[in-house]
Amino acid sequence: MKLRDFIKIQSRSVITIGPEETASAAIQKLVENNIGALPVCNDEGTLLGIISERDLLKESFQRCAVIGITKVKNVMTKQVAIGSPEDDLDYVVSVMKQKRIRHLPIVVDQKLKGIVSIRDIVDIQLEETKAQIRYIGLLPRRASIEKRRLV
Known part of the structure; x- marks a missing residue:
């Protein structure tokens, strides 16, 4: 199967995010849509990048003090x-x-x-x-x- 065939049969539209939206908005979209990554596109639909769960996790760990006291049992x-x-x-x-x-x-x-x-x-x-x-x-x-x- 070629990727073009996959794109034709893909049942849902691709969920994207704009480059000026917040990391929190990205997390919300990931959670609401139960997906692991968001293509980052401008208003014309040009691909600028991609943000994944892993990108957000790394950023959260580096910047968020609360993560140091949050118990795993509260997140798992x-x-x-x-x-x-x-x-x-x-x-x-x-x-x-x-x-x-x-x-x-x-x-x-x-x-x-x-x-x-x-x-x-x-x-x-x-x-x-x-x-x-x-x-x-x-x-x-x-x-x-x-x-x-x-x-």
Whole structure:
């Protein structure tokens, strides 16, 4: 699939922010739209940059004294989606997509055993695809060898 195809089928419009809006406004847009980054555009729609959760987190840490006394329990997500070591990758992807999360803790008997990220999944799928391509690339040679043996 080409990115142009993705853009055509993308179901929602891209949420953007202007360069003169506040960091607080950016956080509000991220939270309200449950997204992780905002393209920064001028009034004509020209892309000027992008601001992500990570950018805002770094800035907040450097500038905000309150962050030093805020307890994690007051900020954390309490209703956590979890995975099991026995879950199929396709199932994990569907859970992450449905819940709009990028990290899924892996739990056994209420104990954390690991955590899988969307990046981990992409890496796994890439390796599987490479293996399939290598395998498919071998099929024509094997088929011709088998034909020679039969003749």
